[in-house]
Amino acid sequence: MDRVPGNPPDPTLPGPISLARIFAAFLRLGCTAFGGNMPGWLHRDIVVRRGWIDDRVFLADFAMGQAIPGSNGIKLTVQIGQRLHGALGAAAALIGLLTIPFAIAVALGALYAGFGEHRIVHAMLDGVAATAIGLTFATGLHSAVHGSPGPAALAICAATVVAVGVMRWPMLPVVAVLAPVSIILALINGRRR
């Protein structure tokens, strides 16, 4: 077992990223991430736009996070913050992410108390939700192509979509079965190379 003691620096990182930059990036994410699909927004900003971590690391963190309870956006934020700058990075990312949504949620609550509901408002919310799902799909497709190429990986991805998306089986047992299979396939493919 070629286990490396301690936490060696992540070779996929371009260099240390300052706490201020981490806080600023997540503060901005907090204000722009509409539609309740935080992992999609994180992927777009941190992986695609900034290139702070790569697709594979992002996806592994996301999938591993399925074993831990909690909001996926929060878990990924802690994981990414920690990869970028240790414990302080995780704290900076988490506080940055939550500050503005917290303020907006309280403000919206107050507005709601005044306005109640309207048919047009509901239609607009439907439209926002639909486009937000487009972001989810784009993340999934981008990841399926770049995260782990090869026919075996595509088959695993398709099996996951059929099980969870089409058959609507619960996520946890599906991951508990498909993840070990996929890891063993990756191990075999890695040896062959």
Next chain:
Amino acid sequence: MREGSENSLFALFIVFAPLSLLSFGGGNAVLADIAQQSIAHNWTSEREFADLFALSRAAPGPGSMLATLIGWRAAGVPGALVATIAFYLPSALLIFGAARVWGRWRGSIWYDAVERGLAPVAAGLFLSGGIVVLRASPAGWPVWAAAIVTTAALLRWPRMHPVPLLLGGGALFGLVAVGT
């Protein structure tokens, strides 16, 4: 509804902290429990809960700031703060510890295989999440059409910022509703 605010702060914490540790697969996993508890504790009515849920989807931020909204409804700004911390902090600490342990194996064959093996499963989960939400939407085919157009646009122009698309989607659906 707001009797004894210290009591409701405590109750908010007692309700949301365990839910944080039960929400396997994301915050939506405990949505049904959040609904039951907030109605049982008289923090919201059923109608209000449905509206707060829709609001939390329209607001920016992780999964839902639903806990924040319910906390606010139950006990004002302190309630919002207590509910948010109770719902997010326990799982954040847990994932932090797990990530530290996992990081010690970086560089091993296993670490590499696990990362490569988990990637397609995660990509599949993303796609499934979108499909499940679309199937649950009451608005029907226009929602599918808008989602597919957005997907194509984001894949074609990867660096494009999604907010204009969201605002466009909201405006378009709003206009159609005005016209019908």
